[in-house]
Amino acid sequence: MTAWRHLVTENPMLVEIRRAQQRFLGRTRAGGQIALYLVGAVYVVAAGVVVRYAQYIDAVWLVYFQTFLFAFIGPSVSHGAVSGEREKRTWDMLVAAPVTAGQIVWGKYLGGCVLILLVAALFLPMLGVTYFSYEVNPYMWGDQYRRYTFWDLVMMDGISITFGFFAAALTLLFSARTKRAFVTLGIALVAMFVVLVLYPLFLNATRFVGAESVILLYFHPFVTIGVLADPHDPGLEFAAREWIGLPQIAINLALSVGAVVWAEKTLHFADGDVKFIPRKPHA
Amino acid sequence: MLEVRELRKVYGTLEAVRGVSFQLNPGDIFGFIGSNGAGKTTTIRMLATLLEPTGGTARLNGVDILKDPMQIRRMIGYMPDFFGLYDDVKVWEYLDFWATVYRIPPKQRGGVIDQVLELTNLSGKRDAFVQSLSRGMQQRLCLAKCLVHDPELLLLDEPASGLDPRARAELKELILELGRMGKIVVVSSHILPELSDFCNMVGIIERGDLVGFGPVKQIVQGLRTTRAISVRTLGEANDLSDAVAKDPLAASPRANPEGEVVFDYAGTHEQQADLLARLIAEGHRIVDFREEHADLEDVFLKLTTGAVN
Numbered sequence A: 001m002t003a004w005r006h007l008v009t010e011n012p013m014l015v016e017i018r019r020a021q022q023r024f025l026g027r028t029r030a031g032g033q034i035a036l037y038l039v040g041a042v043y044v045v046a047a048g049v050v051v052r053y054a055q056y057i058d059a060v061w062l063v064y065f066q067t068f069l070f071a072f073i074g075p076s077v078s079h080g081a082v083s084g085e086r087e088k089r090t091w092d093m094l095v096a097a098p099v100t101a102g103q104i105v106w107g108k109y110l111g112g113c114v115l116i117l118l119v120a121a122l123f124l125p126m127l128g129v130t131y132f133s134y135e136v137n138p139y140m141w142g143d144q145y146r147r148y149t150f151w152d153l154v155m156m157d158g159i160s161i162t163f164g165f166f167a168a169a170l171t172l173l174f175s176a177r178t179k180r181a182f183v184t185l186g187i188a189l190v191a192m193f194v195v196l197v198l199y200p201l202f203l204n205a206t207r208f209v210g211a212e213s214v215i216l217l218y219f220h221p222f223v224t225i226g227v228l229a230d231p232h233d234p235g236l237e238f239a240a241r242e243w244i245g246l247p248q249i250a251i252n253l254a255l256s257v258g259a260v261v262w263a264e265k266t267l268h269f270a271d272g273d274v275k276f277i278p279r280k281p282h283a
Numbered sequence B: 001m002l003e004v005r006e007l008r009k010v011y012g013t014l015e016a017v018r019g020v021s022f023q024l025n026p027g028d029i030f031g032f033i034g035s036n037g038a039g040k041t042t043t044i045r046m047l048a049t050l051l052e053p054t055g056g057t058a059r060l061n062g063v064d065i066l067k068d069p070m071q072i073r074r075m076i077g078y079m080p081d082f083f084g085l086y087d088d089v090k091v092w093e094y095l096d097f098w099a100t101v102y103r104i105p106p107k108q109r110g111g112v113i114d115q116v117l118e119l120t121n122l123s124g125k126r127d128a129f130v131q132s133l134s135r136g137m138q139q140r141l142c143l144a145k146c147l148v149h150d151p152e153l154l155l156l157d158e159p160a161s162g163l164d165p166r167a168r169a170e171l172k173e174l175i176l177e178l179g180r181m182g183k184i185v186v187v188s189s190h191i192l193p194e195l196s197d198f199c200n201m202v203g204i205i206e207r208g209d210l211v212g213f214g215p216v217k218q219i220v221q222g223l224r225t226t227r228a229i230s231v232r233t234l235g236e237a238n239d240l241s242d243a244v245a246k247d248p249l250a251a252s253p254r255a256n257p258e259g260e261v262v263f264d265y266a267g268t269h270e271q272q273a274d275l276l277a278r279l280i281a282e283g284h285r286i287v288d289f290r291e292e293h294a295d296l297e298d299v300f301l302k303l304t305t306g307a308v309n
Helices: A002-009 A012-025 A030-052 A059-078 A083-088 A091-095 A101-133 A138-144 A150-176 A181-206 A211-218 A221-229 A246-265 B040-047 B069-075 B091-101 B106-119 B135-147 B165-180 B192-198 B216-223 B237-245 B269-281 B296-303
Strands: B002-011 B014-024 B029-034 B055-060 B076-079 B153-157 B184-189 B201-206 B209-215 B227-233 B250-255 B260-265 B286-292
Touching: A002 A101, A012 A101, A012 B091, A030 A101, A059 A101, A059 A150, A059 A181, A059 A221, A083 A091, A083 A150, A083 A181, A091 A101, A091 B076, A101 A150, A101 A246, A150 A181, A150 A221, A150 A246, A181 A221, A221 A246, B002 B040, B014 B040, B014 B055, B014 B201, B029 B040, B029 B165, B029 B192, B029 B296, B040 B153, B040 B184, B069 B076, B076 B135, B091 B106, B091 B135, B106 B135, B135 B153, B135 B165, B165 B184, B165 B192, B184 B192, B192 B296, B201 B216, B201 B296, B209 B216, B216 B296, B227 B237, B227 B269, B237 B250, B237 B260, B237 B269, B269 B286
Parallel strands: B014 B209, B029 B184, B029 B201, B076 B153, B153 B184
Antiparallel strands: B002 B014, B002 B055, B201 B209, B227 B260, B227 B286, B250 B260
16 A cells, blocks of 8 residues: 555646646647647537448457557556657656655556547447447348347456557556657557567467467457457357456456556666677677 | 755775765755766755765755655755656646645645746646656646645756756845745755855865865855955056065965956055055056955866766
């Protein structure tokens, strides 16, 4: 409980949540304001289309789309958390303030998570409408069709959101280890691409589906959401259907905590000049 | 009171700061002078608890920087040499952020922000975006940020760098005001004449050693055992130089192209007056006879060799 108080309830760095609002949702630059209006307009149009054609849209596709967005939003909200401060030369002033490294890192991380939750909240009404309005095509499925439950949808959304948290945490770790915000963003996006696209493609191409691969695929958000979305799927070879949902959410959260704690432990990267990949001593 | 005792910092084989010791009292404005790489910034960063000293320590009002760095951070305001600001927010939002970080209660924040804006003469820019401020204003905003928690010690690393003359003058006034408020202000700078204008204490560091420390007047006067005297004549400067050389208390008189004779004089003021009387009596048409006052720059050049780590 002491750690909870220190890092969350009594952490002055939670002001980062307000700063994130000011940066991403405030009226900062004219360009930013226009972008905000554009995003708002796109959302209104998309929501209108979804509501109008809700009976044809399966909610699971919205969860897929949301997860896809989180692969970009996660890195976007936390790529500059530490490296951006270093780049702008604001880091020293922050470190010289009466806050611990843990408070800085958790404040920044939670500030990013609030934006992820905000995006998730924008998706919620559309998920609800499509779930209750979707009509199964009898010509395609016949009488055999069984639909995923509302609880399954909640689990899918939970996996999607916690994957966003993980993406933000992983990016924060990279941010603590680099000196340029754009470098951090690049590394994070490449990492997302490798995990979400290259790795499954590699497995598919090599047709190597050993136990390790299946377990790793089980952690892949799109795979787990897909299993949850299809009640006919008995689950993966090494994971019974009943074990898909809450465990993945817990794993995503645990990985997120691990990445943030690791980031906190390596905050002195620039000062101590500790390299991410240790440099070989000169011959 | 700030007490710095035998502060040392070693990077591998390089000793960046070698046992620096000094003491400052509330209201002292301390000019920290040294070439690039002399150890000023390293010393300031150790005082700001950003760097862990290899040896020695410092105490601010009895609180040790090593034993209780968090308490020290509540008592200091630190402005780095190259600093940045969050440029995507408004001035008051920026200060509100720092007031929150320094745990100023929400009800007091508005008042504190107004006070520091007034002190730094930025009240009119309260709702301006940080990115729209001039360099001088950004410097003052950074100083305002250092003041939101009413610190007892201000560590200002090269605060005047990159400022135009007017901005420098405004900054100087602000630092003087902070000294009058009873704060200890440590200012590092290369601009020596400016430092001597507003600092009452000065320290000169070279290759990590504090080679001079004390009140500005004392350190300037204490350094010179002789006075530099400049004499201008309507006649031949070389003749005048020969005449000055006859005085055993005058050392190495030399005539410069402007017709002046400059020399060091070790005598008293009475003996100095006698010398002037003799020169006039010998027929030299003296139009100017004055004592050159040593300044901080002379002291700095005399005490240091320009060597860096």
